[in-house]
Amino acid sequence: MHALSVRGLTKTYRNGVQALKGIDLDVEEGDFFALLGPNGAGKTTLIGIVTSLVNKTGGQVRVFGYDIDRELEAAKSCIGVVPQELNFNQFETPETIVVNQAGFYGIPRRVARQRAEKYLKQLQLWDKRDKMARGLSGGMKRRLMIARALMHEPRLLILDEPTAGVDIEIRRSMWDFLREINAQGTTIILTTHYLEEAETLCRNIAIIDGGRIAERDRMSSLLRKLHTETFVLNLRNAVSAAPRLDGYAVTLVDDHTLEVEVTREQNLNDIFSRLSALGIEVLSMRNKVNRLEEIFMRLVEGKGANGAAEAAGVNEAAAARRRGGMR
Amino acid sequence: MNETAVARETEAPPAPPIDLGRVRWIGFWTIVLREYGRIIRIWGQTLVPSAVTATLYFVIFGSLIGRRVGQMGGFDYMQYIAPGLIMMSVITNSYANVVSSFFGAKFGKHVEELLVAPLPNWIIVAGYVVGGMVRGIAVGTVVTIVSLLFTHLHVHHVFIIMGAVLLTSMVFSLGGFINAVFAKNFDQVNWIPNFVLTPLTYFGGVFYSISLLPEWAQKLSLANPILHMVNAFRYGFLGVSDVDVVRAFVIMIVAAAVLFTFAVVVMNRGTGIRD
Numbered sequence: 092m093h094a095l096s097v098r099g100l101t102k103t104y105r106n107g108v109q110a111l112k113g114i115d116l117d118v119e120e121g122d123f124f125a126l127l128g129p130n131g132a133g134k135t136t137l138i139g140i141v142t143s144l145v146n147k148t149g150g151q152v153r154v155f156g157y158d159i160d161r162e163l164e165a166a167k168s169c170i171g172v173v174p175q176e177l178n179f180n181q182f183e184t185p186e187t188i189v190v191n192q193a194g195f196y197g198i199p200r201r202v203a204r205q206r207a208e209k210y211l212k213q214l215q216l217w218d219k220r221d222k223m224a225r226g227l228s229g230g231m232k233r234r235l236m237i238a239r240a241l242m243h244e245p246r247l248l249i250l251d252e253p254t255a256g257v258d259i260e261i262r263r264s265m266w267d268f269l270r271e272i273n274a275q276g277t278t279i280i281l282t283t284h285y286l287e288e289a290e291t292l293c294r295n296i297a298i299i300d301g302g303r304i305a306e307r308d309r310m311s312s313l314l315r316k317l318h319t320e321t322f323v324l325n326l327r328n329a330v331s332a333a334p335r336l337d338g339y340a341v342t343l344v345d346d347h348t349l350e351v352e353v354t355r356e357q358n359l360n361d362i363f364s365r366l367s368a369l370g371i372e373v374l375s376m377r378n379k380v381n382r383l384e385e386i387f388m389r390l391v392e393g394k395g396a397n398g399a400a401e402a403a404g405v406n407e408a409a410a411a412r413r414r415g416g417m418r
Numbered sequence: 419m420n421e422t423a424v425a426r427e428t429e430a431p432p433a434p435p436i437d438l439g440r441v442r443w444i445g446f447w448t449i450v451l452r453e454y455g456r457i458i459r460i461w462g463q464t465l466v467p468s469a470v471t472a473t474l475y476f477v478i479f480g481s482l483i484g485r486r487v488g489q490m491g492g493f494d495y496m497q498y499i500a501p502g503l504i505m506m507s508v509i510t511n512s513y514a515n516v517v518s519s520f521f522g523a524k525f526g527k528h529v530e531e532l533l534v535a536p537l538p539n540w541i542i543v544a545g546y547v548v549g550g551m552v553r554g555i556a557v558g559t560v561v562t563i564v565s566l567l568f569t570h571l572h573v574h575h576v577f578i579i580m581g582a583v584l585l586t587s588m589v590f591s592l593g594g595f596i597n598a599v600f601a602k603n604f605d606q607v608n609w610i611p612n613f614v615l616t617p618l619t620y621f622g623g624v625f626y627s628i629s630l631l632p633e634w635a636q637k638l639s640l641a642n643p644i645l646h647m648v649n650a651f652r653y654g655f656l657g658v659s660d661v662d663v664v665r666a667f668v669i670m671i672v673a674a675a676v677l678f679t680f681a682v683v684v685m686n687r688g689t690g691i692r693d
């Protein structure tokens with residue numbers, strides 16, 4: 092059973108912007124799915140259509156088999172959504188917000204109160220339950236929206252950049268929390284600009300760019316597609332110029348740092364032995380950028396200057412790499 | 419977070435049969451309760467102002483000027499205007515509640531909480547409208563109590579009083595809802611109450627019987643729906659009316675039905691709320 096099935100989905104906003112240009116996408120029940128793409132790619136628009144916040148222009152959407160044109164209410168009752176932007180009443184308290192939301196999904200008050208306690212505790216908001224939501228910190232407000240989305244225990248949880256502006260510690264605990272929920276059977280669709288997050292959490296991935304699906308694959312097979320990786324080597328002793336290693340592109344970053352591009356046919360042992368032969372000692376090594384990020388940048392940069400310019404906003408490391416003129 | 423997360427039921431959430439009727443019923447009451455909570459939370463803005471205004475009207479028009487007016491429609495002036503003033507507060511408050519609450523929900527984006535929920539639009543409209551009626555009737559009750567400090571009210575037909583007040587507050591709650599759907603800013607929220615509702619109410623027989631007017635003005639007044647509502651309500655207290663009470667009820671019922679349908683249609687189209 093597909094938790095989400097989208098066919099030929101298009102959206103043209105009233106101002107003429109064509110945000111979606113024919114999206115086909117299936118997400119399996121139980122999946123932890125990453126929906127990635129540069130700013131303006133159409134992720135929020137897609138989520139908006141699935142959750143009825145945006146009217147579609149054309150195409151078909153099914154949620155657990157319920158067509159949103161014919162069985163909208165049934166489809167909606169399967170979904171919990173954490174939107175990209177804050178959308179609760181800032182003058183209400185967290186407890187009121189989540190209990191009312193449960194009510195809108197038909198959960199009786201008594202049950203809603205119990206769940207409010209459970210989820211506000213899990214998201215570390217219980218001691219703020221009767222404070223005005225306006226006074227919560229940015230990260231707390233995001234967690235409040237997660238708690239709210241879980242109140243009716245949806246089968247499909249859609250999170251639009253849930254970890255934006257959330258500190259590292261809370262982000263890690265949110266990851267654990269989402270993994271836990273997914274392990275219990277909830278299908279999760281996540282958008283994020285932290286590609287490390289997508290790589291760690293998600294089993295399947297779609298990259299959308301300019302309103303089209305640019306890539307749709309299992310995370311593991313996508314990562315295997317990466318043909319070259321760039322490694323950063325830290326050296327024990329200073330070198331004055333990049334050593335010449337035949338078949339490898341080596342650049343000198345500073346006198347203690349080298350970058351080496353390695354293709355899948357080549358291997359690291361070879362590099363290390365040649366460096367040893369030259370008397371260069373390597374202290375430590377790391378990937379220059381996260382591997383998913385590498386693929387992501389290639390996909391969206393391949394689309395021409397426009398895509399690249401927008402993608403530059405996606406991640407500073409990737410942007411820095413582009414400025415370095417590596418490719 | 420993760421330690422407590424284990425407490426969640428371990429099996430996959432089953433596909434529950436969805437009882438849409440129950441979801442709608444609970445959803446509807448949740449909207450009404452939320453509106454009620456809002457009225458109580460900001461009672462200084464919702465319940466008090468009309469009580470103050472009504473008191474001023476009673477003091478100035480009733481006691482000071484009313485004494486010189488003498489009789490109106492066979493009753494002393496204070497008694498004559500009391501039902502009109504009650505109705506005026508019902509109209510203003512029903513409208514104001516829904517227009518500001520729903521526009522606020524649009525403006526603060528929390529209308530999305532309802533748009534993503536499995537509730538049909540007619541439930542959303544009905545919930546807000548009943549919320550507006552709660553406010554209209556609550557304020558109407560407060561103003562009735564104030565009026566009892568100044569005059570005594572007969573009750574001629576209790577069901578006419580209740581019917582008129584319920585239908586009127588329903589009609590104006592719906593009006594407020596539609597206004598909020600179309601409003602793009604706060605000016606457009608205030609525009610209709612200031613430039614349409616207030617004049618129509620003042621010319622709607624709150625302060626005078628239209629028999630005092632020249633013939634053409636009487637005819638014109640009959641086109642004003644508020645005149646019919648106020649007079650039906652007054653008939654419930656005093657047993658006198660400038661208009662046919664049955665026709666007044668027909669007007670109210672038709673207006674409520676038309677406005678409700680219109681509100682649901684614009685919601686279904688997503689006007690002003692969905693891109």
Ligand SMILES: Nc1ncnc2c1ncn2[C@@H]1O[C@H](COP(=O)(O)OP(=O)(O)OP(=O)(O)O)[C@@H](O)[C@H]1O
Binds near residue numbers: 129136
């Ligand atoms: N309400 C709207 N009216 C008009 N155009 C819109 C509207 N919302 C989004 N767009 C446009 O649609 C396109 C897709 O926007 P969308 O918000 O779906 O992107 P996104 O992938 O979520 O981006 P981000 O990563 O920045 O959140 C953009 O060009 C955007 O300007």
Ligand SMILES: [Mg+2]
Binds near residue numbers: 134135136175
């Ligand atoms: Mg977005």
